[in-house]
Amino acid sequence: MTGQHRIVVLGAGYAGLAAARRFARTARDARITVVDAHAAFIERVRLHQQAAGQRIPAWDLRELLERKGVHFAHAVATDIDTTGKRVVLDAAPALDYDTLVYALGSVADAERVPGVAAHAYSIATQEDMKRLVIPRGTVAVVGAGATGIELAAELAESHPDSRVLLLGSEEPGAWLSSRARTHIRRTLERLGVEIRSDVKVIEVTAAGMRLADGSLVEAAATVWTTGFRVPDLAARSGLAVDSDGSVLTDATLRSLSHPDVYAAGDAALVVGPGGRELRMACATALPTGKYAADAVVARMRGAEPRPLRFRYVLQCLSLGRRDGVIQFVHADDAPARTVLTGRTAAWVKERVVRGASWAARP
């Protein structure tokens, strides 16, 4: 024990890196260690591009962090002993902490519908990408949310010989303004995507999928994009979590059950504008990661941090490399009237993605 405050950040995604970047500037007197199962930071928001065969950037985490004086442990966190304040790792010695920032993100939810885990691909993590094979023939993208829309557009643009189906229980972009929805539909159709709304997939098989109305849809590959779930480490370790396993936090992102633990990003349940839970997004992971670091440092210095203040500004969707939708939103994420489309939107989205990566990297 050196007397130094020991901060361990679990997860080097947008939230964990934003926290580490902040700590590197504001807590130089602390010993900061970031843990991640992967050696490289990959821009997760570009995984649909990688799925369509594009190369996406990767940054070496050790190099990125250690040049800022932050230690890096390349290992899987397998257990948190919240009484002994120690994180157990699979491939490195256990880490003792005074403060823990939990930012383990999310993975694809493949458990809710039979056959998804065995027969469908996902594009939520680096592991998913190693498994993914886009064959010739029909590719069915299930889920007409942002990830499904972006993937269908990207695949159709880069694989013009393939047949791309987009299946969802609602129309693509149902939560956006009518102008945005119209543009998404027109663009997907222009790219040749076949849209099937109002369908419910009840089983995925090796040959395709079965719908609730009893019909079968054949596909050479099915990509499941309908939801994300959080890792179970927090729940297994006894942190207070909701029914999905997200860490319950107060207005300063401190765990409701363990005051020396903070949570940020997809793995945290954070109450936002209008009393609604913040949605999983890098647009929420970055500010919550940064804020969590500020709250930790404030308390290390004996001050009480101000509650997190957060408001939404934009929702950005790419529709291939040359088109997109930028939906301006109110503070509570409800769509406003202003929408950008076409090349301008594609340009803005690319800037936002680059900016997010820049904001995360120390």
Ligand SMILES: Cc1cc2nc3c(=O)[nH]c(=O)nc-3n(C[C@H](O)[C@H](O)[C@H](O)COP(=O)(O)OP(=O)(O)OC[C@H]3O[C@@H](n4cnc5c(N)ncnc54)[C@H](O)[C@@H]3O)c2cc1C
């Ligand atoms: C295809 C796609 C497109 C997206 N597009 C957008 C977009 O346009 N805009 C937007 O705002 N959001 C988008 N998102 C969502 C966004 O990527 C996530 O909300 C964001 O990455 C969350 O950041 P995070 O830091 O909480 O978690 P993550 O980025 O998931 O990072 C978590 C990290 O924890 C590590 N980890 C997990 N478990 C362990 C463990 N036990 N031990 C060690 N390490 C572990 C992982 O390796 C990972 O590096 C998209 C997501 C996908 C999949």
